[in-house]
Amino acid sequence: MTLTAVLDWHRQTFELKCSGVPAERLSEKAIPPSGLSLHGLVRHLAQVERWWFRQQFAGEDVPHLYYSNGDPNQDFDSLGGDPAEAFAVWHAECDHAREIVARTSSLDQTAICQPDGQPISLRRIVVDMITEYARHDGHADLLRERIDGATGY
Numbered sequence: 001m002t003l004t005a006v007l008d009w010h011r012q013t014f015e016l017k018c019s020g021v022p023a024e025r026l027s028e029k030a031i032p033p034s035g036l037s038l039h040g041l042v043r044h045l046a047q048v049e050r051w052w053f054r055q056q057f058a059g060e061d062v063p064h065l066y067y068s069n070g071d072p073n074q075d076f077d078s079l080g081g082d083p084a085e086a087f088a089v090w091h092a093e094c095d096h097a098r099e100i101v102a103r104t105s106s107l108d109q110t111a112i113c114q115p116d117g118q119p120i121s122l123r124r125i126v127v128d129m130i131t132e133y134a135r136h137d138g139h140a141d142l143l144r145e146r147i148d149g150a151t152g153y
Contacts, residue, residue, distance in 0.1 A: 003126045004101055010133030011094055017140035018042065018087075021147060026083040030146035038143055039083045040076035041136050042090045047075055048132055049093035052125045053100045057111045065089065101126070 018026065018038050027039040047065040054060040066075035100122075101107075107123035144150050 003107065003123065003130070004098075007126055007130050007133065008098075010130060010137055013137050014041070014045065014133060014140055017137065017144050020150070021144065023083050025147050027079045028143075028147055030143050035073075035076050036139055036143060037076070037079065038140060038147075039079050039086060041140055041143075042083070042086045043075040043079075045133070045136060046086065046090040046093045048129070049090070049097050052129060053097035054093070056113050056120065057122055057125055058100050059111065065093075097129075 021038060026042075027037050029035055029037050029040075043066045047067055050062065050065055054062055055064075066078070068074065071078070104122055107126060108121050110119040110121045112118070113120040141151065
């Protein structure tokens with residue numbers, strides 16, 4: 001379970017990078033011209049968790065979060081709403097993902113990925129999620145430093 005432990009470490013790292021930031025500053029796009037914000041990143045990560053674990057691997061028929069074909073960047077661009085709610089949604093999606101992994105007999109189990117119809121293993125999804133979080137942990141680190149000077153974790 002090294003891979004799932006590393007994924008959880010990255011999830012925790014992201015949360016630490018956001019902790020202590022006042023709610024009114026979580027939506028700041030602090031690194032112009034980038035449109036990234038901590039609020040946008042947590043919304044994006046919630047959707048990515050849902051997409052890979054629930055929609056793709058488990059085949060759950062649940063709607064997208066913060067995404068539509070007409071507005072594919074709404075996770076970063078449409079930052080209305082309470083950031084605390086976005087964090088609650090992200091926590092719930094992480095919990096769903098952990099449950100899916102726990103009830104799967106092997107990380108080598110596959111599911112058919114949509115829309116291309118190709119099989120994908122749970123192992124590949126976990127590895128891809130680690131790289132997704134590693135990239136966004138770096139973004140969060142830069143955003144946090146610009147917001148209040150905090151570094152590390």
